[in-house]
Amino acid sequence: MIKSIKTWILVVxxxxxxxxxxxxxxxxxxxxxxxxxxxxxxGFVKCGVSQGLPGFxxxxxxxxxxxxxxxxxxxxxxxxxxxxxxxxxxxxxAKERFTALTSGEIDVLARNTTWTLSRDADIGxxxxxxxxxxxxxxxxxxxxxxxxxxxxKDGISACTNTGTTTxxxxxxxxxxxxxxxxxxxxxKADEVVQAYDAGxxxxxxxxxxxxxxxxxxLSAPDDHKVLPETISKxxxxxxxxxxxxxxxxxVRWSLNTMIEAEEYGxxxxxxxxxxxxxxxxxxxxxxxxxxxxxxxxxxxDWSLRIIEQVGNYGESYKKHIADTNIxxxxxxxxxxxxxxxxxxxxxx
Amino acid sequence: MNFKNFKFDLSNKNKDLIxxxxxxxxxxxxxxxxxxxxxxxxxxxxxxxxxxxxxxESSFDITFSLIDYDGSHSYARAFLVGLLNTxxxxxxGIFFAxxxxxxxxxxxxxxxxxxxxxxxxxxxxxxxxxxxxxxxFWYFAALRALPLxxxxxxxxxxxxxxxxxxxVPKFIWTNFSLFLYSxxxxxILIFFVSKYAKKQRDxxxxxxxxxxxxxxxxxxxxxxxxLLGGVSLSFQIPELNQLSKTVYVYKxxxxxxPELISLALALSMxxxxxxxxxxxxxxxxxxxxxxxxxxxxxxxxxxxxxxVVMPQALRIIIPPTTNQYLNLTKNSxxxxxxxxxxxxxVFAGTALMQTGRAIEIISITMLTYLSLSLSISxxxxxxxxxxxIKEK
Numbered sequence: 001m002i003k004s005i006k007t008w009i010l011v012v013x014x015x016x017x018x019x020x021x022x023x024x025x026x027x028x029x030x031x032x033x034x035x036x037x038x039x040x041x042x043g044f045v046k047c048g049v050s051q052g053l054p055g056f057x058x059x060x061x062x063x064x065x066x067x068x069x070x071x072x073x074x075x076x077x078x079x080x081x082x083x084x085x086x087x088x089x090x091x092x093x094a095k096e097r098f099t100a101l102t103s104g105e106i107d108v109l110a111r112n113t114t115w116t117l118s119r120d121a122d123i124g125x126x127x128x129x130x131x132x133x134x135x136x137x138x139x140x141x142x143x144x145x146x147x148x149x150x151x152x153k154d155g156i157s158a159c160t161n162t163g164t165t166t167x168x169x170x171x172x173x174x175x176x177x178x179x180x181x182x183x184x185x186x187x188k189a190d191e192v193v194q195a196y197d198a199g200x201x202x203x204x205x206x207x208x209x210x211x212x213x214x215x216x217x218l219s220a221p222d223d224h225k226v227l228p229e230t231i232s233k234x235x236x237x238x239x240x241x242x243x244x245x246x247x248x249x250x251v252r253w254s255l256n257t258m259i260e261a262e263e264y265g266x267x268x269x270x271x272x273x274x275x276x277x278x279x280x281x282x283x284x285x286x287x288x289x290x291x292x293x294x295x296x297x298x299x300x301d302w303s304l305r306i307i308e309q310v311g312n313y314g315e316s317y318k319k320h321i322a323d324t325n326i327x328x329x330x331x332x333x334x335x336x337x338x339x340x341x342x343x344x345x346x347x348x
Numbered sequence: 349m350n351f352k353n354f355k356f357d358l359s360n361k362n363k364d365l366i367x368x369x370x371x372x373x374x375x376x377x378x379x380x381x382x383x384x385x386x387x388x389x390x391x392x393x394x395x396x397x398x399x400x401x402x403x404x405e406s407s408f409d410i411t412f413s414l415i416d417y418d419g420s421h422s423y424a425r426a427f428l429v430g431l432l433n434t435x436x437x438x439x440x441g442i443f444f445a446x447x448x449x450x451x452x453x454x455x456x457x458x459x460x461x462x463x464x465x466x467x468x469x470x471x472x473x474x475x476x477x478x479x480x481x482x483x484x485f486w487y488f489a490a491l492r493a494l495p496l497x498x499x500x501x502x503x504x505x506x507x508x509x510x511x512x513x514x515x516v517p518k519f520i521w522t523n524f525s526l527f528l529y530s531x532x533x534x535x536i537l538i539f540f541v542s543k544y545a546k547k548q549r550d551x552x553x554x555x556x557x558x559x560x561x562x563x564x565x566x567x568x569x570x571x572x573x574x575l576l577g578g579v580s581l582s583f584q585i586p587e588l589n590q591l592s593k594t595v596y597v598y599k600x601x602x603x604x605x606p607e608l609i610s611l612a613l614a615l616s617m618x619x620x621x622x623x624x625x626x627x628x629x630x631x632x633x634x635x636x637x638x639x640x641x642x643x644x645x646x647x648x649x650x651x652x653x654x655x656v657v658m659p660q661a662l663r664i665i666i667p668p669t670t671n672q673y674l675n676l677t678k679n680s681x682x683x684x685x686x687x688x689x690x691x692x693x694v695f696a697g698t699a700l701m702q703t704g705r706a707i708e709i710i711s712i713t714m715l716t717y718l719s720l721s722l723s724i725s726x727x728x729x730x731x732x733x734x735x736x737i738k739e740k
Contacts, residue, residue, distance in 0.1 A: 168408055184607075
């Protein structure tokens with residue numbers, strides 16, 4: 001009996017030691033980036049993506065992820081680890097995404113997430129930029145006789161995803177029009193598509209890019225149309241945890257590099273040959289001038305690797321969104337120099 | 349201090365006590381560690397902790413609610429809506445699972461080959477398919493099979509079934525409270541009548557037809573309120589409305605959403621298989637001699653089941669069936685998959701997302717399920733005690 005008591009005391013002592021160690025390791029970050037160190041140690045970037053949204057983040061039959069959100073993570077991996085393929089993707093529902101990020105399960109959230117004040121300020125997140133300007137719209141059946149949101153009447157049922165800004169915008173919209181509606185909110189996008197397809201609801205509402213992408217999953221995509229009106233602003237962009245400003249800067253400037261590269265006509269095929277360009281801005285982009293990488297503890301070729309391995313924003317958009325016929329027209333997602341609103345601070 | 353007199357007493361009592369105290373200490377330490385760790389991490393990431401959000405405006409709507417609710421109400425009210433919806437689907441599920449389970453359980457022991465085999469197949473099929481798949485099956489199969497609103501299945505022009513739900517007439521009462529009081533009063537009266545009847549039977553051996561008297565009371569008293577008390581009831585029958593060229597909707601009446609129907613269906617059909625097995629075990633657990641003795645004094649088969657077998661079988665059936673009721677209640681959290689607005693979808697889903705208060709909301713939700721389950725347990729334990737054989 002005495003022996004067993006001794007064992008107990010030993011177990012308790014050992015566990016309190018463990019507790020002490022655990023607390024020692026949990027201190028606040030210094031100037032160095034803990035996330036960057038951990039990423040280098042692990043050898044891959046931990047990236048949170050959607051559970052399947054064509055054009056943004058979607059896995060093919062063999063499990064390869066593609067899309068413009070995926071490209072943000074690939075750019076970070078290229079900058080930090082030198083290889084765009086060194087990314088571990090975690091598919092997340094709208095509900096899980098922020099908890100996964102704040103708890104450290106992922107380090108970058110690139111999952112068509114709308115930048116809002118409360119998300120940015122309240123729940124320990126930092127939005128680093130916008131990689132897609134979107135707006136919420138409605139999809140209806142072509143034969144429904146509904147041609148505009150003004151044709152909606154009391155009693156209409158609307159399917160959407162739960163845990164999204166969509167759910168809130170929908171309420172604002174119908175309330176402002178004084179229409180009584182039936183909201184049906186599913187956890188996963190695939191179930192929304194199925195329920196809408198079966199006729200459970202009269203309209204399907206989410207971001208317009210999402211509508212265009214999900215329409216391809218319907219049994220007869222041509223029988224449906226997206227209404228012209230946009231009822232909200234949805235700037236979608238990558239998110240990081242609050243409190244690691246170095247990591248935040250790396251993700252922000254990885255995205256900015258892709259957009260700036262398009263602006264200066266630097267793409268995956270010509271990037272390395274532009275090292276001796278006459279334009280200093282281009283030279284900085286391909287790492288031939290300045291010491292920009294040092295600011296985040298990276299080498300000077302970080303941006304060149306992004307452009308070479310992932311491509312510029314235009315290439316990424318064309319490959320994933322235009323060529324797949326999701327949204328052939330770039331609309332607001334065109335460069336500011338070409339009439340869009342894509343405008344990033346200069347890399348210098 | 350005088351250590352000479354101190355004697356470490358290792359009597360049996362202490363020997364048993366020390367490991368227990370240490371275990372509790374260990375558990376408390378672990379909990380403290382996790383709490384401090386979570387607080388540190390949340391502090392580092394600028395996340396605040398608190399329940400103040402519960403009184404904020406929720407600003408999202410819910411499809412189906414038993415109480416008055418819209419997005420201008422608070423998160424606390426949204427929580428209540430979710431909780432009531434969870435209780436509703438669990439109660440419906442438990443009700444039908446019990447009826448179905450008892451029927452199938454008895455059917456499995458039937459002498460009739462066809463009935464017994466059908467019951468056996470039912471149990472084997474529905475017990476062995478994961479519940480979430482059954483929920484998806486009933487939901488999406490039903491959605492695909494049901495007609496669009498305009499071609500609804502029509503029940504005598506008062507009730508309509510279509511892909512958007514089952515529309516039934518709404519009861520419009522006047523002076524409903526009077527009617528309610530009369531029903532409550534009837535039950536109190538019935539209670540005294542049955543007490544009196546029991547006394548008459550026990551003391552004088554007189555048989556009083558309690559059932560007929562009770563039914564009469566329950567029928568006549570409320571009827572009087574209609575005739576004399578000014579209570580009246582009318583029905584609002586759902587009407588088809590056209591919203592646009594091909595979009596129709598029923599208005600008026602009560603709509604039972606397909607999410608509720610399919611979830612309740614899946615939960616009760618799944619849980620019924622387990623209850624059926626409990627019932628079968630309970631009946632088989634009653635000594636054969638009991639049935640033979642009952643038969644020898646001329647009781648019919650139905651009487652044997654009702655008067656001799658079931659009272660004894662219940663003792664075996666109730667405890668495992670309590671588990672099944674608890675399982676059903678907890679399984680109702682799978683509702684989120686098919687958009688039934690239960691507490692998980694509404695509170696641990698939408699509300700969590702909108703506020704970002706993961707720790708607070710998940711703790712509240714866990715505590716809620718815990719209280720729900722404990723309440724069911726307490727009730728079933730009480731019922732079990734009541735049903736247990738009382739040694740005389």
